[in-house]
Amino acid sequence: MDDPPVPACSPRAPAPAERRILMRALSDPILKVQNLTMRFGGLVAVNDLTFTAGRGDITALIGPNGAGKTTVFNCITGFYKPTTGRMALRHGTIDIDAYVERLTDTPNDHLKSADGSLYLLERMPDFQVSARAKVARTFQNIRLFSGMTVLENLMVAQHNPLMVASNWTIGGLLGFAGFRKREKAAIESAKYWLEKTKLIDRADDPAGELPYGDQRRLEIARAMCTEPVLLCLDEPAAGLNPRESLELNALLRSIRDDHGTSLLLIEHDMSVVMEISDHVVVLDYGTKISDGTPDQVKSDPRVIAAYLGAEDEAEVEKIEAEVGL
Amino acid sequence: MEVFVQQLINGVTLGAVYGLIAIGYTMVFGIIGMVNFAHGDVFMISAFVALICFMAVTALAGMTGGAVFLALLVALIVSMIVTSLFSWTIERVAYRKLRGSFRLAPLISAIGMSILLMNFVQVAQGARNKPIPPIMRDTISLFEKDGFVVAISYKQILIILVTAILLGIFWYVVQKTPLGRAQRACEQDQKMAALLGINVDRTIAVTFIMGAALAAVAGTMFLTYYGVVVFSDGFVPGVKAFTAAVLGGIGSLPGAVLGGMLIGLIETFWSAYFSIDYKDVAAFSILAIVLIFMPQGLLGKPEVEKV
Structure with missing residues (x-):
């Protein structure tokens, strides 16, 4: 171990x-x-x-x-x-x-x-x-289905339960009650995440037309719609302004605390x-x-050396002294 | 005017058949970016399967009106199932392993498959035209002027109706069901679709099956309309349908239907007003002209390169 x-x-x-x-x-x-x-x-x-x-x-x-x-x-x-x-x-x-x-x-x-x-x-x-x-993930360079609407992006994420509920399309085609109910639940869950990421007003817009920060949040919402136990986020704060960054922190905390992910x-x-x-x-x-x-980690000399490019211990100490650690 | 209306009816019927085949091309191209050159031969096989079923049922049940209807229905359903199996197998053995290989590999494989199917049918069924007894020869006269009767045959009504209904069902599946959503997701980004739990291989296989089922409808209608089929019948209708898909904007479903209708109409009108020998020249020239001015086709989305 x-x-x-x-x-x-x-x-x-x-x-x-x-x-x-x-x-x-x-x-x-x-x-x-x-x-x-x-x-x-x-x-x-x-x-x-x-x-x-x-x-x-x-x-x-x-x-x-x-x-x-x-x-x-x-x-x-x-x-x-x-x-x-x-x-x-x-x-x-x-x-x-x-x-x-x-x-x-x-x-x-x-x-x-x-x-x-x-x-x-x-x-x-x-x-x-x-x-x-x-396990769900998001990407450093956003990978939304840009031609589909925001809501559809979240529905794709719930493909597997919906596919089962639609009896592999036959029930979906004939509009069986079981499928309609499950689809309604999927839309509710999509709505929940849209509200949580403040995208509910954009639900029917093509995902590719959203501004950058919204696309980042939509990627998180889409990942959460797969109901993951582990969510992997690749640089979720990249390109966000300080306010958006703070909102992201709150969102991630809420995912951890309220959803057990x-x-x-x-x-x-x-x-x-x-x-x-x-x-x-x-x-x-x-x-x-x-x-x-x-x-x-913040005070680990090896980390500081890696980030600042120092080669030996003496230099690390010098840098530590300079940055006041 | 009378000639115009009559040719319009004929052109729409032909266009419906092209449109049904074109959907198979456009769907497969949309989802894996490959031109499935064997699709035309899948269409030809479906016509043969329909022919065999039709002959079998009419041999048992006779040639009365009800028996013919039953035979057509059985032929349609059996042909859809058998053709789907063919297409699924082709995807499985000839294309799936080559996915992720260089771009030309599946294309060459498709051409090979096309030749294989054509020759297989030639050996198994013979090289001569295979006819069915003439059926549904009755027509409805719409109007008459100066001795020219504008008529629509029951066959044409059947073809146009079946095409319209199946297109409706197909459109609903692609737009409104989880399966269609998965197909559209795979079309845009297969890797991402897989990361959301979508079985991409299965979705692609289903796309091949759906395309083949529609080609089988086209094949049965083709057989009903012309009454004969031959082993090489996959080639010209296949190329025309592919042209229709490109003309309408490859990857776009409404585009495939629109392209099919246009090719069908151009062909019939050219034959009626100019020269029947040059009808294919006309259809393909229009394609060239449209592509020069609209490279993405009539309804295709222009590819925007992101910087």
Whole structure:
């Protein structure tokens, strides 16, 4: 198993409250990434990465440009098949450590027990990561269905339950009552997220015509319409003005607190990271260099060195003195 | 005037058949960006399946009015099912593995499939025209002037009605059901659709099946209208329907129907007023002219390059 996430070289012991939060990654994990490696030819984009995301946590993945953060996301959401490594996601309280070895030895990609189910994401085809493991994501460069209306974007996200309710289109074509009821529920849920993201007035406009900030929020709303247990956000605050950024913080907190969805976040805007995340994992050149609460990570010399490009300890100390740490 | 109305009726009937085939081209192109050159031959196969069914049912039930109607209905349904299976299999064996390969690979594979189907039918059914007994020869006279009777035949009414009804159903499926939404989502961004839990491979397979089912309707109507079918019949109607799809704006459903109607009308009017030998030249020339001035077709969306 991975080390306790408190970095060894942390300059000070974490406060008890922080320790409690961090323990959630240990005591109630939702996602366990173990020894994840992704190679593109000779380039190692992610190197032997191990980390845990806790249920109900906002876990931030940070690091300088090109550190491999988006590659990690692409592996988790089935966009890439990792070269090696394991990504175990659980629903319910099934004991990950006890079952993951057993599941790995079988050819299956998931396992159900009385306490919940366990999924090995690296074994699942891309659409099943969303459909069965319930992992949703947004993109750094927005990928809405720009020709469809805002509402339709949210309806597409609810495709699977609607498809079942429509008896694979026959019921939908004949307008069966069961399908109409389910469709109404889907529209209600879409409306809920539109209100939450303040897009309700634009419901019937083509998604491509929305301003940039609205498109970002619509992507989050669409991801939430798949009812995920884990939501992966790739730079949700990129290009937002300070006010929009604050609203985003509130939205993400509400997703965590009111919907029980755990969040995994890539973000460059440190005000967002430090403000809302419970747990921060720092990558540099595809390798994990720090893992802990925001405060611990902020003062970790290796993190500072990675961001500021310092090579040796003495220089780090000099920089620390300069920035007043 | 009388000639005009009569040719209008004939042209719309022909256009309906082209439009039905064109939808198969346009849907497949929309969703995977590939021209399915085997689609014309799928249409030809559907006409053969309909012919076999029709002959079988009429052999058992005779050639009375009710029996002919029953035979046509059975032919239509069986042809839709068998043709869908053909199309599904073609997608499965010839295209799916090549998705994600370079762009020309599935195109060449499609041309290969087209040749394979054509030759398979030639070997299995023979190279001669296969006729069905003449059916539904009655016509309704609309009006008469100077001895010229403008008439619409029951066949034409049947073709136009069936086309209109099926287009309506098809449009409803694409616009209003979860399946259609998934198809439109895959059309725009397959990867994103997959990340929302949509089974992209299955959605593409269903698109092939829907296109083939409509081609089967066209094939049955074609057989009813002309009364004969031959192994090479997939080629010219297939190319015309593809032209119709491009003319209307490939990827656009209403465009495919509009394009089909236009090609059908141009052909019949050109034959009536100018020269029957040059009808194909006329249809394809109009295509060239439209594409020079409107490269995206009549109803296609212009591709906006994002900077």
